[in-house]
Amino acid sequence: MTEEFSETAMLQKAKTLTEALPYMQRYAGKTFVVKYGGHAMGDPALARNFAEDVVLLKAVGINPVVVHGGGPQIGAMLRQLGVESEFIDGLRVTDAETAKVAEMVLSGAINKEIVGWIGQAGGRAVGLSGKDGGFVRAAKVRRTARDPDSNIERILDLGFVGEPEAIDRRVIDTVSAAGMIPVVAPIGVGADGHTYNINADTMAGAIAGALEAARLFLLTDVPGVLDKDKQLLTDLDPAAIARLRDDGTITGGMIPKLETCVSAVEAGVDAAVILDGRVPHAMLLEIFTTRGAGTLVRE
Ligand SMILES: Nc1ncnc2c1ncn2[C@@H]1O[C@H](COP(=O)(O)OP(=O)(O)O)[C@@H](O)[C@H]1O
Numbered sequence: 267m268t269e270e271f272s273e274t275a276m277l278q279k280a281k282t283l284t285e286a287l288p289y290m291q292r293y294a295g296k297t298f299v300v301k302y303g304g305h306a307m308g309d310p311a312l313a314r315n316f317a318e319d320v321v322l323l324k325a326v327g328i329n330p331v332v333v334h335g336g337g338p339q340i341g342a343m344l345r346q347l348g349v350e351s352e353f354i355d356g357l358r359v360t361d362a363e364t365a366k367v368a369e370m371v372l373s374g375a376i377n378k379e380i381v382g383w384i385g386q387a388g389g390r391a392v393g394l395s396g397k398d399g400g401f402v403r404a405a406k407v408r409r410t411a412r413d414p415d416s417n418i419e420r421i422l423d424l425g426f427v428g429e430p431e432a433i434d435r436r437v438i439d440t441v442s443a444a445g446m447i448p449v450v451a452p453i454g455v456g457a458d459g460h461t462y463n464i465n466a467d468t469m470a471g472a473i474a475g476a477l478e479a480a481r482l483f484l485l486t487d488v489p490g491v492l493d494k495d496k497q498l499l500t501d502l503d504p505a506a507i508a509r510l511r512d513d514g515t516i517t518g519g520m521i522p523k524l525e526t527c528v529s530a531v532e533a534g535v536d537a538a539v540i541l542d543g544r545v546p547h548a549m550l551l552e553i554f555t556t557r558g559a560g561t562l563v564r565e
């Protein structure tokens with residue numbers, strides 16, 4: 267008899283399944299928004315695991331909504347085209363040409379790839395961007411920076427970088443109610459008709475808020491939020507996050523990620539979790555077992 271079929275191994279498997287039962291009962295009918303970051307997408311085996319996890323959530327009665335990124339992939343395409351890209355506070359400064367490339371990479375290549383993986387895992391996914399049904403109206407992001415010498419505040423122009431200002435949840439609800447899984451690219455449309463490039467974390471948080479989701483998962487390429495000694499911070503609240511930002515512990519892409527967690531929990535999402543998307547089935551372990559992983563943000 268192989269180890270896999272030994273009595274102990276079988277009992278262990280059954281125990282894991284029964285351990286999942288109270289979580290399945292608690293979460294049935296709830297909405298979970300899952301943000302799948304561009305850095306977590308590289309490995310095809312992990313992508314398969316991710317798709318299986320999402321399909322399993324749907325199969326046990328949870329409504330998963332996937333919002334994806336693709337920052338590294340946009341960067342690679344811009345480099346191929348010889349277009350320079352600059353980031354301010356983790357946001358890509360987006361001129362008209364960059365907006366076109368971002369839309370092509372996000373709502374074209376990446377969106378359909380994820381729809382395909384979910385299909386392979388036995389689910390039915392519908393790919394959307396915020397332009398479809400006009401469901402994400404974007405407002406231009408305005409940022410300022412204070413000059414340390416003169417103390418004068420300057421306006422920074424990020425171009426066509428948007429943030430969701432209105433979300434029509436009916437588009438997502440319709441897809442979910444039909445037994446399908448919405449897969450959303452972080453592109454919105456302005457009242458001016460322009461295409462806006464939205465940071466994928468921001469998009470996921472806003473959608474989670476609009477759907478009154480029970481959980482927002484942000485899958486990335488680090489174990490969670492790390493302190494200055496690279497130790498995992500397992501629980502954070504908005505006040506602790508403000509301190510980490512002020513003392514420079516969090517930088518780059520982690521800034522919009524945590525801003526997103528704060529606005530999501532303030533908008534009524536029960537909890538937001540930053541998880542390591544490089545760990546196979548990280549999301550299933552977080553949801554259905556007592557072994558929590560990553561950083562949990564609550565009010
Ligand atoms: N305190 C911190 N803890 C963990 N990661 C951090 C921290 N500060 C900055 N980061 C950076 O944030 C990155 C995750 O954000 P981002 O690159 O936008 O990922 P994604 O593409 O998955 O959204 C990490 O790879 C890391 O380089």
Ligand SMILES: CC(=O)N[C@@H](CCC(=O)OP(=O)(O)O)C(=O)O
Pocket residue numbers: 302303304305334335336337338340356357358359368427428452463464465466467519
């Ligand atoms: C405004 C802005 O920065 N938009 C992002 C959209 C993609 C994204 O957020 O992807 P990740 O989650 O993989 O980083 C960008 O252009 O890179």
